Amino acid sequence: MIEIGEVTVPAATVARLPYYLRALRDLASRGVTTTSSTELAEASGVGSAQLRKDLSYLGSFGTRGVGYDVESLSSVITTALGLGSTHRLAIIGIGNLGQALANYSGYSSRGFEVAALLDVAPSVVGTRPAGGLVVEHLDALEEVLEREAVTMVVLATPGPPAQAVAERVVAAGVKEILCFAPVALQLPDDVVVRSVDVGGELQILAFHAAARAATAAR
Template sequence: MATGRTHRPATRSRGIPEATVARLPLYLRALTALSERSVPTVSSEELAAAAGVNSAKLRKDFSYLGSYGTRGVGYDVEYLVYQISRELGLTQDWPVVIVGIGNLGAALANYGGFASRGFRVAALIDADPAMAGKPVAGIPVQHTDELESIITDNGVSIGVIATPAGAAQQVCDRLVAAGVTSILNFAPTVLTVPDGVDVRKVDLSIELQILAFHEQRKAGEEATAEPVAAPAAVPRKQSATDQGPDGDVPAVMPA
């Protein structure tokens, strides 16, 4: 099985836009669910709805892959799973190191989706000497002193940083110097990397803040949409002219 250090995905050389690359995992997730239900074909409309995009955008994205579907039949699910997996480089074995084995790092280590998606956790690394040798998800934690040799020995090109913010840049620098060219950053800080190194940032607090913004806006819209009650009628004083047809004063007078 090929490793991540010797093979890289072909998306850039084929000129696939970054926005399309970002949507490919969404399509793959939807297609995998269809495959698990033994669905043989899917229309662009059905797949777009499952992936949360519009069908015109999906067809444009698939045109970059050279996949156009069959009119009246749709797309072959198994073939698309293979095609997208190949474009994303998931038909290879990508060894990954996770640095920072606190609560988040341990949760990532225990995540079962890595192996089924082409990623192998090659090592868990932490700066705490007390963690060294302790198994997490069946993998013994190694000290950061061994970081460079671990990357070299395992041919690692993808690193995951789950350290506190203050340690993240130093860890990043060491990963890059050791040969890592792609980093998934969970630390709440912005990393500086040289050209040729890709960084994807996952900040849960930012995502929650964005959701809070939308909740606040929805609450404001609901408050604006609430109907305003009409003011109560104020009765005016009755006069001699305010009499009914028989000369009596009506019990209720219009305002």
């Protein structure tokens, strides 16, 4: 369970809120002002009962026979997710993946700003791969995090150095980390780590592909 203000919300519900927000913003961009639980659930990839249960943790929404006000519900979820102010990001590891993450164009619309880029490779340090930001050396990590008022770190290093780098990030006061490194970080309980294991996800897809092929061969 996760506390959002004075409300305690299941972690699984929190994980689905960004999908609801994305669907609501897509509806708003198309000029839709109200939506039903069925329509919003389908756009979010969940069941309508699950959607209604998730939203019930945030308050009472929707009018029978009318549906949800898109702008109002979007505002509530935005606030619940802590997106009322911009979060400043540092991306550590500016290889191919790090450069792709640095050049992602969707940060600002979701309440994020890339404030710093760091690496150790001489061929990368001093370059400007995105938004005019200069890649700084990892030796200056603590100074950069403080100077740029970084609140979240995206870790795109190779696996071996990831743990040590993450420990430095936490010691510097940043406790929200999005990790793309193929390792299980061991950090204090008050640190929030979200891991994205691309290789692991592809292996899961490979399992399902093999199972489908085996079923078809019977």
